Amino acid sequence: MVMVAVWVASALYSSPRFIWAGTITSNLSNGLTDTMCIMQRIKYDSQLFDMINFTVLYLVPLSVITVLYSLIAMTLWHSSHGPERHCRTNGNAGASNSK
Numbered sequence: 001m002v003m004v005a006v007w008v009a010s011a012l013y014s015s016p017r018f019i020w021a022g023t024i025t026s027n028l029s030n031g032l033t034d035t036m037c038i039m040q041r042i043k044y045d046s047q048l049f050d051m052i053n054f055t056v057l058y059l060v061p062l063s064v065i066t067v068l069y070s071l072i073a074m075t076l077w078h079s080s081h082g083p084e085r086h087c088r089t090n091g092n093a094g095a096s097n098s099k
Helices: 001-019 046-079 082-098
Strands: 021-027 035-038
Touching: 001 021
Parallel strands: none
Antiparallel strands: 021 035
């Protein structure tokens, strides 16, 4: 079900590109024609669209990953009882070996 939701969200997010896309045809020197797909940036504010893409496709995932990895790191840090346990273990081991 999650995969279906991801595909639907992706299709909805990409749908403006299909609406704003157009084609141009140019004649080549060898007599053939070349048709290219282009974005018709006159129809929309391209700077705003690019900023939304940057935010949604880069900044949001980067923030989510940063927060989740920080939570994982803090959980692992607290599960080992922090540096005090490490220092006490190494300190006791060193003291018993020196006797």
